[in-house]
Amino acid sequence: MRLSRRPPAPVRDRLTLRRGERTLATAPTRGGSYVVATSTALHLPTPSGEFLRLPWEQVDQASWKDGWLHVHETSGGPEHHVRLTEPGSVPEIVRERVTATVVVSQTARLPGGGTVRIAGRRPVDGDEVRWSFVFEAGLDPSDPGLRAQAEQLLEGLRRQTGL
DSSP, X not given: OOOOSSOOHHHHHHOOOOTTOXXXXXXXXXXXXXXXXXXXXXXXXXXXXXXXXXXGXXXXXXXXXXXXXXXXXXXXXXXXXXXXXXXXXXHHHHHHHHHHHEEEEEEEEOTTSXXXXXXXXXXXXXXXXXXXXXXXXXXXXXXXXXXXXXXXXXXXXXXXXXX
């Protein structure tokens, strides 16, 4: 079966696209909805039948395994797991779009122990680099001391890269 880039009309009616946002790929889900990859965001179905819009720069990482699309948001945000019945080009589009937003990504050792990954990403439709921290498992990302250490490392990275 050849999949269309456009989702069916009932899905399009519930999908809110921004001006200039183009649909690049769609894939049906096991729950009867669709995942929609656009030029600026990934739209994931929610239990209420609406869509969660994740701009590409807010996707920390995504993977495709055993029919499941796994999406992790930046800065320790939630994880999303969606079963696709016919993935089409969605996994490849997701990988390409997320990778295209990464300006710099560096893992650094924290002075107090442990590591943090610092990522600078640029939105598809913007110039400003947005920074995020991903702390090693077991470290509390809300700990003000850890955040201060990560901020110091970020300042060094910004001086080094000129960003």
